[in-house]
Amino acid sequence: MALPTFVPPCNPSPGTSETPEIKLLRAEFGDGYTQATADGINHIRTVTECTWEVLTKDERNEVVAFFRERGGYQPFYFRMPHHDHARKWTVENWTETLISGSYHRI
Numbered sequence: 374m375a376l377p378t379f380v381p382p383c384n385p386s387p388g389t390s391e392t393p394e395i396k397l398l399r400a401e402f403g404d405g406y407t408q409a410t411a412d413g414i415n416h417i418r419t420v421t422e423c424t425w426e427v428l429t430k431d432e433r434n435e436v437v438a439f440f441r442e443r444g445g446y447q448p449f450y451f452r453m454p455h456h457d458h459a460r461k462w463t464v465e466n467w468t469e470t471l472i473s474g475s476y477h478r479i
Contacts, residue, residue, distance in 0.1 A: 378459065379439055379451040382432040385423035389453070392420045421453075421462075425479045426472075433469065433477035440464045 396412035425436065443449060445465045452459040470478040 376461065377439075377449045379449050379462070381425065381436055382428065383425065384454045386426040388424060390422045392422075394418050394420050423453075428477045428479060430475055430477065433479060436479055437467075437469065440467055 394417070396416045396418075397409045398412045400408045402408070425432075428436065439449075443464060446463060448461045448463050450459040451462045467479055472478050
């Protein structure tokens with residue numbers, strides 16, 4: 374099954390942050406010594422926080438519908454404006470804010 378590509382109505386707003394999340398297996402010994410190793414071959418993943426500051430109701434509906442269709446676990450492709458190629462993403466949660474009568478933030 375081919376993965377869908379997320380094409381939002383506009384680019385994320387400036388201020389997008391990327392944080393590495395590293396999964397390690399640790400063994401702690403009685404003398405205070407700790408030994409660690411990578412938990413799998415892809416043990417470093419990037420957690421990205423994107424914001425769309427000003428979306429119309431229709432744009433908001435489009436973005437939220439795409440995220441809901443994926444259910445928080447189905448991956449999709451998306452290319453951030455500052456990246457050279459699309460990467461595989463999942464969106465596990467998002468926050469919606471009504472910022473005025475007809476504009477939304479996600």
